[in-house]
Amino acid sequence: MTARIIDGNALSSEVRGQLAERAAALIAKGVTPCLAVILVGEDPASAVYVRNKVAACEKAGMRSLKDVYAPDVDPAVVFKRIAELNADPTVHGILVQLPLPKHFDAEAVLEAIAPEKDVDGFHAENVGALMQGNPRFIPCTPYGVMKMLESAKVPLKGAEVVIVGRSNIVGKPMAMLLLAQSCTVTICHSQSKDLAFHTRRADILVAAVGRAKMITGDMIKPGATVIDVGINRIADGPNAGKLCGDVDFETAKEVAGAITPVPGGVGPMTITMLLANTLEAAERTAK
Numbered sequence: 483m484t485a486r487i488i489d490g491n492a493l494s495s496e497v498r499g500q501l502a503e504r505a506a507a508l509i510a511k512g513v514t515p516c517l518a519v520i521l522v523g524e525d526p527a528s529a530v531y532v533r534n535k536v537a538a539c540e541k542a543g544m545r546s547l548k549d550v551y552a553p554d555v556d557p558a559v560v561f562k563r564i565a566e567l568n569a570d571p572t573v574h575g576i577l578v579q580l581p582l583p584k585h586f587d588a589e590a591v592l593e594a595i596a597p598e599k600d601v602d603g604f605h606a607e608n609v610g611a612l613m614q615g616n617p618r619f620i621p622c623t624p625y626g627v628m629k630m631l632e633s634a635k636v637p638l639k640g641a642e643v644v645i646v647g648r649s650n651i652v653g654k655p656m657a658m659l660l661l662a663q664s665c666t667v668t669i670c671h672s673q674s675k676d677l678a679f680h681t682r683r684a685d686i687l688v689a690a691v692g693r694a695k696m697i698t699g700d701m702i703k704p705g706a707t708v709i710d711v712g713i714n715r716i717a718d719g720p721n722a723g724k725l726c727g728d729v730d731f732e733t734a735k736e737v738a739g740a741i742t743p744v745p746g747g748v749g750p751m752t753i754t755m756l757l758a759n760t761l762e763a764a765e766r767t768a769k
């Protein structure tokens with residue numbers, strides 16, 4: 483049997499359509515939702531992500547600001563810009579693209595963003611709120627995954643979930659969100675013993691490690707839902723330059739019940755939920 487495909491592009495267009503309507507209603511009240519994006523350095527992948535985020539804002543009728551700094555910029559310049567954006571009432575969301583160059587204290591940068599404008603949900607105050615089950619902003623990638631599970635009507639209560647990856651951006655917040663839906667959650671990582679032992683028990687398997695095709699069909703429980711958060715570029719061979727996930731799609735789709743593809747799965751949903759958080763931030767200021 484071949485797995486059902488959970489189509490992130492289709493769900494994204496549907497949700498973005500709804501967001502554009504909400505944005506238009508807010509604009510009619512005199513508030514134009516605005517996202518400010520800061521990019522430091524010349525990492526090509528980060529540049530593409532930022533370009534896509536800005537383009538998605540414009541398409542949904544929202545405003546965006548983009549500040550790009552040289553890789554060797556003095557962090558004080560970036561802190562000053564964040565302070566300006568914090569104080570600007572026409573800016574509703576602020577996002578600093580990660581990773582930052584090594585001479586930056588990334589944690590201090592995230593803490594400098596006003597929590598009510600932290601649409602990534604990375605500020606310690608917002609991380610704490612999520613952990614307490616009372617989120618202000620849900621980090622965009624895990625938020626997108628939750629929307630995909632909901633739209634695919636995947637049962638969550640009591641489900642065995644295995645998350646591979648323990649990052650602050652995906653693995654940890656993903657665990658909190660699924661726990662809040664009464665899943666039994668296991669987080670695996672690079673030091674986990676016998677990874678396949680864990681993954682084979684999962685009703686829902688979330689792969690977020692950043693290693694191309696590391697989850698193969700033999701590591702998946704028949705009928706499981708497989709969510710592939712990875713975005714890796716194939717280095718060589720006939721498919722060099724193409725994108726692939728952390729899951730080996732060809733073998734996984736023969737075992738899984740439902741699966742997200744790469745590209746066209748979680749990726750578009752991440753940007754969609756960034757728009758949702760920005761709009762939400764703007765709506766809160768208009769209340």
Ligand code: GUN
Nearest residue numbers: 577578579580581602622
């Ligand atoms: N780098 C990779 N993913 C993300 C994300 O969701 N937000 C930010 N700010 N940087 C990232």
